[in-house]
Amino acid sequence: MRSINGQLYAPLQHVSAVLRGGAAAKAGLLKGDRILQVNGVNVEGSMHKQVVELIKDGGDQLSLVVISVDAVDAERFEGGLIEESSAIYR
Numbered sequence: 001m002r003s004i005n006g007q008l009y010a011p012l013q014h015v016s017a018v019l020r021g022g023a024a025a026k027a028g029l030l031k032g033d034r035i036l037q038v039n040g041v042n043v044e045g046s047m048h049k050q051v052v053e054l055i056k057d058g059g060d061q062l063s064l065v066v067i068s069v070d071a072v073d074a075e076r077f078e079g080g081l082i083e084e085s086s087a088i089y090r
Helices: 048-057 072-081
Strands: 002-004 007-009 034-038 066-068
Touching: 034 048
Parallel strands: none
Antiparallel strands: 002 007, 034 066
């Protein structure tokens, strides 16, 4: 479990890259964003392969709920804690 803003989360998959000018970049997705939901499905604790399959199955429409943290805090997140002021829910 990880604590973000005092809320506990199971391990989360993260966005490893965003193509400049692509749909994800235009939607505001950032490298390092932690994925909470894919098309309304909670993916906390899900394996990478499961999250990728849900994203692929989304077709032309994709809805993600993510937690954005800055690069420094993303490194700290791997250690288990993000300060309240640095996490942004989108």
